[in-house]
Amino acid sequence: MVWLKIDLTNLIQIMANPAQENNTVLKPEVAKPKLPPMFKVMLLNDDYTPMEFVVETIERFFNKSREQATQIMLKVHIEGVGVCGIYPQDIAETKMSQVMNHAMEAQHPLQCIIEIA
Ligand code: TYC
16 A cells, blocks of 8 residues: 655645645655664673572563573673663563562662663
8 A cells, every 4th residue: 555645734735725736746655664662671780689680580571591591691790781672662661660679679789771772
């Protein structure tokens, strides 16, 4: 299906002058589905949170295998930061809250942040 994309000025001109005596040119455009902006959910390194806790957290909230979670944890441990997943904003914010609540309940200083991808 081909859609004609017009702005408000075009629309007003066309409605005021339906015979198209004005010079309005309608540019046919293929309708592009708008993808939502995506956000990286990332963990930060610290000196106190146990590695096992970080691995279990990644497995639980980011649906990763033990092996994937271990790799992400080690990347954070070595490089200081690592991406656990990329999601639309509302899901990314929920994951960040879940991780922060889980860490606080266990009294670990683990930090989770989001950043536009
Ligand atoms: N650096 C921590 C340790 O040596 C492990 C760790 C990894 C902590 C990743 C946080 O996001 C983190 N126990």
